[in-house]
Amino acid sequence: MYSPRYIVWCLALPLLMSAVAGVATNRSSADDKSVEKKTEPGHAKLTTGEFEKLHKQLQIKDQPWAAISWQPSITEARKLAAKENKPILLFTGNGHLLACG
Amino acid sequence: MGRALIFSDPKVVELVRTQFVACAVRTGWYLAPEEKEFLKQINHPGGTFRMYACTAGGKGLPIVRSKSRLAELEAVLDNFEPEPNPKILALSAESESLEMRPPADTxxxxxxxxxxxxxxxxxxxxxxxxxxxxxxxxxxxxxxxxxxxxxxxxxxxxxxxxxxxxxxxxxxxxxxxxxxxxxxxxxxxxxxxxxxxxxxxxxxxxxxxxxxxxxxxxxxxxxxxxxxxxxxxxxxxxxxxxxxxxxxxxxxxxxxxxxxxxxxxxxxxxxxxxxxxxxxxxxxxxxx
Structure with a gap:
């Protein structure tokens, strides 16, 4: 025979455990939220619609200068210029005209 | 640098696209020795960002500052005379191997x-x-x-x-x-x-x-x-x-x-x- 105290303990234990687990879960989720809050200062999530709109907007082929056939080397530019009887327009610098901004 | 300024005029884009061979290179870091030599030949002034014109054979066509980019480029075209069979040295095997192109299969x-x-x-x-x-x-x-x-x-x-x-x-x-x-x-x-x-x-x-x-x-x-x-x-x-x-x-x-x-x-x-x-x-x- 089990004692009444043992029976009460057996019935109460799962409830107690789930309560402890609940507190732990809540705390863990609260901690996660505080981490989230700290590391993600609230920019809006990128939506599919926004992705489509921005991807369309940010296309290099739409830039006016991209309509020009830029030769990637001086030697190739010289060969083409000789073939087509055209002068060469050369853009040079420490940075690349087609790089960055 | 400067793309937004130079090419904001559609007439400039069209002129460069149809009447010139355009080439952009980063001379400040690396250039094949043969191409460095070519820049000397055309009296390229070097330095930071430059727009410069020349012929395939190596004659410099200085760009004279004018009221607009379009006028400057039109003046270059006025001074340009096609060269019969200009001599163009091919790059050496070493220079070719150092070209910074997308590697095969990338x-x-x-x-x-x-x-x-x-x-x-x-x-x-x-x-x-x-x-x-x-x-x-x-x-x-x-x-x-x-x-x-x-x-x-x-x-x-x-x-x-x-x-x-x-x-x-x-x-x-x-x-x-x-x-x-x-x-x-x-x-x-x-x-x-x-x-x-x-x-x-x-x-x-x-x-x-x-x-x-x-x-x-x-x-x-x-x-x-x-x-x-x-x-x-x-x-x-x-x-x-x-x-x-x-x-x-x-x-x-x-x-x-x-x-x-x-x-x-x-x-x-x-x-x-x-x-x-x-x-x-x-x-x-x-x-x-």
């Missing part, structure tokens, strides 16, 4: 960015030069190795590509490492986020990533991705990038960056990524 992504919000824009009517520079989209290229394409086809985003993407496009992703980077691919849908913060201060960025990846028999057939979020860097040192302006205000801006699969045979795709400024940088770039 794919090229175009990377384009612009500030969406948070930058104090100068009115174009009062500041036609700086106003245009502020609004100019930035552009770079990103190389993707064959084994990385295969990983993408399996639904994996390889570490090497993460590193090249989020440190190699260094104008935008300017920090050497990130705090958090999650990218997943499920059924061709790419999503994730990236967060990087400088140890010493407030500079950094935090962006969401969304996109689509498609492959067919081991070939990349689609790579469309957008990164969007907050960005701040008051230490940016660049040559005309709108991010220089975004940084100057010492404020956080909203930035969007697109990645798009290019046809690797396009001439624009042949320009090396900004991070590949000398031939020796290629190996480090492709194997980060």
């Amino acid at each position: 794919e090229v992504l175009y990377v384009v960015w612009n500030v969406l919000d948070g930058m104090e824009l100068l009115p174009l009517d009062k500041h036609p030069v700086y106003g245009k520079l502020q609004r100019e989209a930035g552009f770079d290229r990103l190389w993707v190795r064959k084994d990385e394409v295969q990983a993408l086809a399996r639904g994996e985003f390889p570490e090497s590509l993460k590193k090249r993407m989020f440190t190699g496009v260094h104008q935008v992703f300017f920090l050497p490492e990130w705090k958090k980077l999650v990218v997943t691919i499920e059924d061709g849908r790419l999503s994730g986020s990236v967060h990087a913060q400088a140890e010493s201060g407030k500079n950094g960025y935090q962006m969401d990533l969304l996109g689509a990846v498609e492959t067919n028999q081991g070939k990349l057939t689609r790579f469309d991705m957008v990164a969007k979020g907050t960005w701040r860097n008051d230490q940016v040192s660049a040559y005309g990038s709108n991010l220089t302006w975004a940084g100057k205000g010492d404020r956080e801006v909203t930035l969007a960056v697109s990645f798009t699969l290019a046809d690797r045979n396009d001439l624009l795709a042949q320009t090396p990524p900004s991070a590949v400024n000398v031939p020796q940088a290629m190996d480090r770039y492709i194997n980060p």
